[in-house]
Amino acid sequence: MYRLSNNFYKQDALTVAQKLLGKILVRCWEDSTVTRYLITETEAYLGEEDLACHASKGRTKRTEIMYSEGGHVYVYLIYGMYWMLNVVTGIVDNPQAVLIRGIDKIVGSGKVGRELKMDKSFYGENMEDSDRIWIEDAPDSTSFKTAPRVGIDYAGDEWKDKPWRFILDNTH
DNA sequence: TGCACGATCTCG
DNA sequence: GAGATCGTGCAT
Numbered sequence: 001m002y003r004l005s006n007n008f009y010k011q012d013a014l015t016v017a018q019k020l021l022g023k024i025l026v027r028c029w030e031d032s033t034v035t036r037y038l039i040t041e042t043e044a045y046l047g048e049e050d051l052a053c054h055a056s057k058g059r060t061k062r063t064e065i066m067y068s069e070g071g072h073v074y075v076y077l078i079y080g081m082y083w084m085l086n087v088v089t090g091i092v093d094n095p096q097a098v099l100i101r102g103i104d105k106i107v108g109s110g111k112v113g114r115e116l117k118m119d120k121s122f123y124g125e126n127m128e129d130s131d132r133i134w135i136e137d138a139p140d141s142t143s144f145k146t147a148p149r150v151g152i153d154y155a156g157d158e159w160k161d162k163p164w165r166f167i168l169d170n171t172h
Numbered sequence: 173t174g175c176a177c178g179a180t181c182t183c184g
Numbered sequence: 185g186a187g188a189t190c191g192t193g194c195a196t
Binding site: 043045052053054076078079080081082084086099101108109110111113114149150151152154155 | 179180181
């Protein structure tokens with residue numbers, strides 16, 4: 001079991017979103033205890049032309065990190081109370097990210113952020129060398145389902161219906 | 173400087 | 185079905 005490097009995250013967001021299923025999200029707390037979570041659900045957001053992606057609004061202070069190399073953490077506050085955990089993917093100047101929607105029995109991006117005690121300080125954290133949060137490798141999952149992404153009706157028919165949500169199939 | 177809204181969840 | 189709750193982007 002070893003930590004995924006930035007090389008892994010440099011792949012396309014659709015590829016990373018699929019491959020992250022079944023991998024291990026590791027959270028090291030302030031008291032040095034460590035909790036490991038199985039990643040069960042992800043969503044891919046694909047660049048400026050993807051109207052559901054925050055980067056579709058262009059390069060701003062908030063989306064800046066998405067323009068960096070894959071492997072950085074992108075967190076943001078939604079509805080004034082939930083921190084969404086995303087991983088930046090792709091190469092420099094190619095703003096893509098993968099939203100972590102589910103870990104272990106915890107399904108729902110808001111609950112994931114709460115469970116992991118995410119906050120603004122995680123913005124821009126590099127998962128390759130962070131001592132608080134990273135992802136460890138596991139065999140690629142071959143059994144998963146796809147579905148449309150959640151909560152993006154504003155993006156228009158072309159984008160809101162894309163099956164870019166990936167759900168680990170746990171019926172062995 | 174102000175305002176409307178959102179990659180959500182919980183409760184009733 | 186509505187409220188909680190606040191940073192962001194865009195209008196003023």
